[in-house]
Amino acid sequence: MDIQIIGFGVIGQGFVEVLLRKERFLKQRYGLDLKVVSISDITGTAVEGEGIDLRRALEVMRQTRGIINYPGARKMTGVEAIEAFEADAVLEVTPSNIQTGEPGLTHMLKAMGQGKHLVTSNKGPLALRFRALSDAAKKNGVEFGFEASVGGAMPIINLAKVNLAGDEILAIEGILNGTTNFVLSRMAKEESPLEIVLKEAREMGIAEADPSYDIEGIDTAAKLVILANALMGIDATYRDVKTQGIRKVTPEAVKLAKEDGYAIKLIGEVRNSHLEVAPRLVPVDHPLNVDGILNVALLQTDVAGDITVVGKGAGAIETNSAILSDIISIALKRGLG
Amino acid sequence: MDIQIIGFGVIGQGFVEVLLRKERFLKQRYGLDLKVVSISDITGTAVEGEGIDLRRALEVMRQTRGIINYPGARKMTGVEAIEAFEADAVLEVTPSNIQTGEPGLTHMLKAMGQGKHLVTSNKGPLALRFRALSDAAKKNGVEFGFEASVGGAMPIINLAKVNLAGDEILAIEGILNGTTNFVLSRMAKEESPLEIVLKEAREMGIAEADPSYDIEGIDTAAKLVILANALMGIDATYRDVKTQGIRKVTPEAVKLAKEDGYAIKLIGEVRNSHLEVAPRLVPVDHPLNVDGILNVALLQTDVAGDITVVGKGAGAIETNSAILSDIISIALKRGLG
Numbered sequence: 293m294d295i296q297i298i299g300f301g302v303i304g305q306g307f308v309e310v311l312l313r314k315e316r317f318l319k320q321r322y323g324l325d326l327k328v329v330s331i332s333d334i335t336g337t338a339v340e341g342e343g344i345d346l347r348r349a350l351e352v353m354r355q356t357r358g359i360i361n362y363p364g365a366r367k368m369t370g371v372e373a374i375e376a377f378e379a380d381a382v383l384e385v386t387p388s389n390i391q392t393g394e395p396g397l398t399h400m401l402k403a404m405g406q407g408k409h410l411v412t413s414n415k416g417p418l419a420l421r422f423r424a425l426s427d428a429a430k431k432n433g434v435e436f437g438f439e440a441s442v443g444g445a446m447p448i449i450n451l452a453k454v455n456l457a458g459d460e461i462l463a464i465e466g467i468l469n470g471t472t473n474f475v476l477s478r479m480a481k482e483e484s485p486l487e488i489v490l491k492e493a494r495e496m497g498i499a500e501a502d503p504s505y506d507i508e509g510i511d512t513a514a515k516l517v518i519l520a521n522a523l524m525g526i527d528a529t530y531r532d533v534k535t536q537g538i539r540k541v542t543p544e545a546v547k548l549a550k551e552d553g554y555a556i557k558l559i560g561e562v563r564n565s566h567l568e569v570a571p572r573l574v575p576v577d578h579p580l581n582v583d584g585i586l587n588v589a590l591l592q593t594d595v596a597g598d599i600t601v602v603g604k605g606a607g608a609i610e611t612n613s614a615i616l617s618d619i620i621s622i623a624l625k626r627g628l629g
Numbered sequence: 630m631d632i633q634i635i636g637f638g639v640i641g642q643g644f645v646e647v648l649l650r651k652e653r654f655l656k657q658r659y660g661l662d663l664k665v666v667s668i669s670d671i672t673g674t675a676v677e678g679e680g681i682d683l684r685r686a687l688e689v690m691r692q693t694r695g696i697i698n699y700p701g702a703r704k705m706t707g708v709e710a711i712e713a714f715e716a717d718a719v720l721e722v723t724p725s726n727i728q729t730g731e732p733g734l735t736h737m738l739k740a741m742g743q744g745k746h747l748v749t750s751n752k753g754p755l756a757l758r759f760r761a762l763s764d765a766a767k768k769n770g771v772e773f774g775f776e777a778s779v780g781g782a783m784p785i786i787n788l789a790k791v792n793l794a795g796d797e798i799l800a801i802e803g804i805l806n807g808t809t810n811f812v813l814s815r816m817a818k819e820e821s822p823l824e825i826v827l828k829e830a831r832e833m834g835i836a837e838a839d840p841s842y843d844i845e846g847i848d849t850a851a852k853l854v855i856l857a858n859a860l861m862g863i864d865a866t867y868r869d870v871k872t873q874g875i876r877k878v879t880p881e882a883v884k885l886a887k888e889d890g891y892a893i894k895l896i897g898e899v900r901n902s903h904l905e906v907a908p909r910l911v912p913v914d915h916p917l918n919v920d921g922i923l924n925v926a927l928l929q930t931d932v933a934g935d936i937t938v939v940g941k942g943a944g945a946i947e948t949n950s951a952i953l954s955d956i957i958s959i960a961l962k963r964g965l966g
Contacts, residue, residue, distance in 0.1 A: 310932055314795060445933035447792035454791050455784035458651060458953025576913060579923070579939045583914050595647055596782035596950035600939035602916045613933035616795030
């Protein structure tokens with residue numbers, strides 16, 4: 293199976309690391325020989341018909357921070373690379389943009405237009421144009437794997453589609469953002485105000501320099517929209533979500549909740565076509581009460597009842613568990629070796 | 630897709646109920662037209678080439694408790710029915726026997742020997758002869774679905790195989806028995822001794838008249854062995870599990886644990902080829918701390934890190950979510966309509 297990687301930041305490099313670790317495992321268990329034929333980032337494109345030297349690509353990035361420094365790399369954009377080279381699939385892992393979806397959206401539509409399967413962790417394009425993307429996949433007869441776009445390593449999309457194939461998903465509730473969960477968990481433990489805990493989170497690399505998207509609930513809303521589209525057939529964009537963040541959650545509120553046996557959590561919920569993100573009280577012994585950077589999702593279904601799944605919501609390596617499972621499932625389904 | 634049902638108790642009747650509810654859904658979403666061509670129980674076998682009248686079959690069971698009373702039913706055993714009639718798959722849902730595996734084991738080997746796919750919720754044969762059964766499936770080129778044998782509606786087997794396809798499972802911990810979890814949760818809430826709570830559980834239909842298999846940890850051990858075989862390639866039977874039940878757990882111990890922020894739970898664990906079932910202290914905010922009749926499993930993996938899944942561990946309808954997902958996956962994989 294030949295793959296092109298578009299975007300070579302944390303997730304893209306993590307993918308290559310996992311691939312190096314897992315080469316023999318994939319061959320032995322699935323007869324799968326993954327070959328990365330090109331890697332594009334903002335500086336250019338490395339390409340090798342025989343497969344990129346993955347160790348070298350990682351070295352180049354560590355030393356120079358641009359794939360253009362890979363031997364023989366060209367000044368060529370991701371779009372051009374998708375057009376120019378043959379491959380079975382494209383892995384789109386450029387930074388997520390929730391305002392325009394670009395450049396991911398163009399990469400995705402281009403890849404599918406070329407008859408290439410698409411795997412992505414990039415939630416922006418999906419939160420804005422889910423229907424257009426899934427229509428494009430159908431029209432072009434390609435697979436569209438986006439397990440990694442919601443909840444990092446936490447299995448949720450394929451969990452509903454495969455493991456709950458006979459169920460209808462009636463409602464979804466979850467903690468879909470690790471940063472806010474870390475902040476709220478710390479506020480409960482240390483009885484500190486949000487700004488203090490947020491500063492700690494930044495120092496630990498858990499929160500970004502500008503954590504507004506997380507704190508305002510926008511990241512959660514984007515992921516919720518992907519779940520609503522993919523699992524419940526609701527044609528919504530992230531702008532349809534009634535969104536309230538955790539900015540106004542005080543240490544006093546957290547403490548009072550705790551004394552009553554509750555935790556305050558930023559919960560995304562889809563129910564009766566209504567999408568909402570807001571801080572909510574969760575009983576301490578409820579499956580949704582998970583700590584730290586964990587993500588959790590509770591699926592209400594008609595046959596199984598409630599199913600809850602918990603996993604790491606982020607991480608360069610962890611997220612690649614989801615990407616790899618999408619790739620393996622495409623390889624098995626399409627008979628790619 | 631033509632199916633034979635062997636065993637028509639709680640789970641088998643639940644399957645038929647779900648099928649009646651889901652007929653249109655299965656047709657629309659998967660193009661799947663499930664036809665039950667025969668139903669066998671201890672009294673005999675009902676058979677209809679055109680498909681059993683499922684409403685009638687349920688009615689007969691409600692009124693007479695024997696499928697022999699279905700119009701035209703014959704004095705014919707499950708084994709004979711498997712041999713005599715054509716079908717794509719057999720659903721084996723006879724009562725679980727953990728001493729001999731029978732009659733399930735014979736049904737399963739017979740069905741696979743006849744080139745029929747097998748789906749089951751019957752853990753006894755798998756806990757005793759997992760290797761023989763998976764070898765038989767391979768040898769006969771048939772699918773072997775046993776999601777329902779562990780954790781009822783809780784997705785675990787296919788979760789590891791599909792959603793974590795790129796991961797290796799390093800260890801498994803879980804609460805795999807709803808009755809003991811209910812008993813321990815109640816002991817913590819009411820500060821009552823085990824015998825009192827067990828009596829309540831019996832009255833509520835949550836515990837059986839003789840709950841020894843649950844309370845002694847044997848049921849948990851059987852399920853743990855299935856997970857060890859299926860997800861970690863460990864060739865063990867339930868007799869290899871070091872098993873300690875909850876008989877000796879006192880209300881005082883539960884109370885002390887609670888005061889220190891812990892819950893006592895009956896945990897099954899596989900790690901470094903060692904299988905153990907024992908009561909253990911779980912921190913209240915740990916993902917394994919789930920309440921009441923819920924089941925939970927935590928998979929430690931090399932890429933995703935820890936993944937936890939929670940669901941109803943039993944139930945006539947709920948368990949059929951797992952059975953249905955196995956059947957749908959076989960239909961899609963084998964192109965059965």
